[in-house]
Every structure is written in structure tokens, then in C-alpha cells.
Amino acid sequence: MELLKVDTIESAREKLIHAMQEKKPEKIRVESNKSLGYVLAEDLLAQEPVPSFRRSMVDGYAVKSADTTGASENLPVLLEIVEEVSMGVPSHGSVKNGTCAYVPTGGMIPEGADAVVMEEYCEMFDKHHLAVYDPVAYGKNVVSVGEDIRRGELVIKKGTRIRPQEIGVMASLGILDAMVYEPWTITILSTGDELVPPFVQPLPGEVRDINSYALKAQAEVCGLKVQNVMVYKDDREVIKEAVVQSLNRSDLVILSGGSSKGKKDATSQIIDEVTDGNTLVRGLALKPGKPSIFGYDRSRAALAAGLPGHPVAAMLVFELLIVWLYKHMTHQKEGPSLFARMTANLAGAPGRATCQLVRLLKKEQEYYAEPVYGKSGLITTFTKADGYLMIGQNQEGVKKDQQVEVFFLS
């Protein structure tokens, strides 16, 4: 990996976007009920207001609020009850001065009424009259038409990852299906003679495979469709064949391990060969994650990526490039971030951007970012962290007490 040829994160992103133009995720229609986790490919507009009628928030009596002015325990206001509204059906009557109507929670407020007195503040005076002991303000306990969603409102934006609450909004509007992006398919291939599955007790020299599991989960969290996860020994020909087969099936093929200088590290060559020389990125000016390789296979229209074997490096590169690319191509907004003060000085890596994991601490209403130190092979640095900050390639570092932007991990 010659340092001179490496790309910055920005230039790598540009190259990936450019290469994947012809692989823009397709738009498909799915039932709203089955749309959880998909990314919306259209703006959803409300064809009707929600609620569509004026509704009561409480069980009580719909009144003209002005009628209740001055009502008290000692001097209740007497109102004639003119209607008992039932759930799920329209109110027939209207409330005029001196009258009221019983309305259950969620029931329709009769015409003329502008507030609802909770029934706890009322008492039956006789069969047809109500004593009201407390005044209500105009609009109290009334949900007005369109208070939740206005007719014509852009209610869910294109690029929104559909969560349970979006499914609720679609249900409220009677939106039965929606256009979403068909997720890219991905295959994850972990390589290494030393790897054993998690259920095996490793012998000296062996390690349990982390990357297959962690990268698969990361892919799922961001909405990619994981097609296959496979583990291979460091056998160049076997791995190459597996990459070719995977490129035939998947939009993205991720190889982890074998990307650096070791005798058996063949990822770079394999990506060169399978993409017919179309390697786009041969290393990143990033710490960790320098030995990352990306190539675009034109004939199979698929992206091949070789990520560093060290689990934290692999996961960060996956987050900063693959997840970023997928979000970009599906018009998703960037994840949340917040500004925090550094708890310590932190030096950047010369000539490379540094992605530093940090833990967030809250002291006296202010957030502090505390670096989580540790080598990129130590997976628990990731679990101890809340997010990461970036020190620019040309930045010496960040100083204690300096404000930094912390990006949350997905």
C-alpha cells in the first residue's frame, strides 16, 4: 500500500458515487404494512386532514367556553344537555349558549361548541341539566381538524428510513403502499487462516471471526439486504472465485482481511483482477482504515471492497464509505451529531484524517468528548464509544476544551 496513491475520504466517496451511478437503487412499490426499514423513494403528501373532524381529548361536556366564565364550586353554571354523542358516529345537534352535549374521549364535538369540560368538574343537576364547577378556556380539550396533519402537507419526506411511527402515519392517512428504494444486496466474505466461528474454542493463534457478524449487522442496520456471509482461508484462488460468484449475485461484495502487506494478503490483486483493472481506490488517507481497496466491476455492475482485517478499522470504513454511499444514493439525511468539548488533547495522524472514537460525558449541562483509546483490532473500543470525531488530514489535532462535532454511530 503505497501512501502516495491513497485517496482522501472525500475523493473516495466521489469515485464510489460516480461508479455506482448506473447502480442507483431501483424504485419498487411495497405495502405500507411491510415497509419497515425501507427507504422512501417519494414524498408522501396528505390527501386529507387528520383528524378529519373535531375530536374531544377527554370524556366530558362540549360547551361554549364563554358560558363557563366564572363557574366555581360555590357558583356552578347550569347548562341544558341537548345531546349525547356516541363514538364513531357524527354529532347531530349543535351547542348554543346555555347548552352542552356529552362527548366521550375521541367523540365528535358538536357544531357550536368550542371546548370540553372534563366530567370530573361537572355534576348532573337534574335529568336534563348539568352543573359545571370550573371554567374552560376556548379550545380546551378539543383536537381541531388537521391539527395532526394538514391536507396537502408533505408528511413524510423522500429519503426517510421507514420506522414504526412512519407506518403509523401512513395508516392514519389510508396510504396502503409506497414507493421505496429496493435495497442493494451485499455479500460479506471474511478471510484469514486464523479465523474460527464464534462457537469454536480458538486454539493458540486462532481468533473468533468478528467481522462477518459485525459487518452483517451493520449492513442490516442501514437497510442493505445481506445475501450471503462466507468465511475463507487465505487461499487466493478460492477467494477470487468466491468474489467472482458473489459479484454475479450481489450489488456489493465486501472482503475483510488480507488487504495489507502480508505474504498472503491478496485482496488488492483479487480486486484488480475481478474488476478488470478498474480498482478505484488503493488505500485511504485515514486512520484507521488505510489498507482499504475499492473496485468497480463494470461487466457485472457491482462494487467490490476490501476492508482492513482489524475489526474496528473494518467497521469504521464500512460506516464512512459503504453506509455513507448507500445513504447518499437513497437520499437519506446524514445521521445526528452534536458538539462537545474535548476532555484531552488529541493528535491527528500526519498526512491522514483520523477517525477517533469518543465517549460522551455530560457535566453541568455541557457535553464532553472523551477519546476511547485503543488499537484498531480492539473491538470493545467500539462498544465503549458513543460516536466518533474526525481530525482533518491537514489538522495537527484537537486541543483540550476545543469544541468538536461528534457523529453518532449507527
Ligand SMILES: Nc1nc2c(c(=O)[nH]1)N[C@H]1C(S)=C(S)[C@@H](COP(=O)(O)OP(=O)(O)OC[C@H]3O[C@@H](n4cnc5c(N)ncnc54)[C@H](O)[C@@H]3O)O[C@H]1N2
Ligand atoms: N507492513 C505493514 N503491515 C501492516 C500495515 C501496513 O501498512 N504495512 N497495515 C496495518 C493495518 S493499518 C491494518 S488495518 C492491518 C490490515 O490487515 P489486513 O487487512 O491484511 O488483515 P489481516 O492481516 O488479515 O488481519 C489483521 C488483523 O485482523 C484480524 N482479523 C482479520 N479478520 C478478522 C475477522 N473476520 N474477525 C476478527 N479479527 C479479524 C486478524 O486476525 C489480524 O489480527 O494490517 C496492518 N499491517
Ligand code: MOO
Ligand atoms: O489503519 Mo488499520 O486500518 O489501523 O487498523
